[in-house]
Amino acid sequence: xxxxxxxxxxxxxxxxxxxxxxxxxxxxxxxxxxxxxxxxxxxxxxxxxxxxxxxxxxxxxxxxxxxxxxxxxxxxxxxxxxxxxxxxxxxx
Numbered sequence: 001x002x003x004x005x006x007x008x009x010x011x012x013x014x015x016x017x018x019x020x021x022x023x024x025x026x027x028x029x030x031x032x033x034x035x036x037x038x039x040x041x042x043x044x045x046x047x048x049x050x051x052x053x054x055x056x057x058x059x060x061x062x063x064x065x066x067x068x069x070x071x072x073x074x075x076x077x078x079x080x081x082x083x084x085x086x087x088x089x090x091x092x
Contacts, residue, residue: 019043 022039029035083091 015047019047 019040022043025036025038026042027034028037028042
């Protein structure tokens with residue numbers, strides 16, 4: 001098993017234990033409103049949001065190319081014959 005997979009499993013187990021130990025209801029203030037919500041729900045929502053942000057940030061980006069600059073810099077390439085006489089004889 002790769003180290004990355006083992007770390008993900010360990011973090012998932014620790015997150016599950018922490019969430020299950022914190023199941024009592026707490027007051028939660030959001031702007032001017034006050035809600036009574038289970039810690040389990042709050043921690044679970046934060047974990048899901050953090051996971052989504054981590055996936056979006058860790059995803060490799062696509063390279064961006066400027067076509068106009070590529071077309072201007074592109075020069076016609078001359079085809080050079082790189083085969084030796086010995087190679088040509090072998091192919092034929």
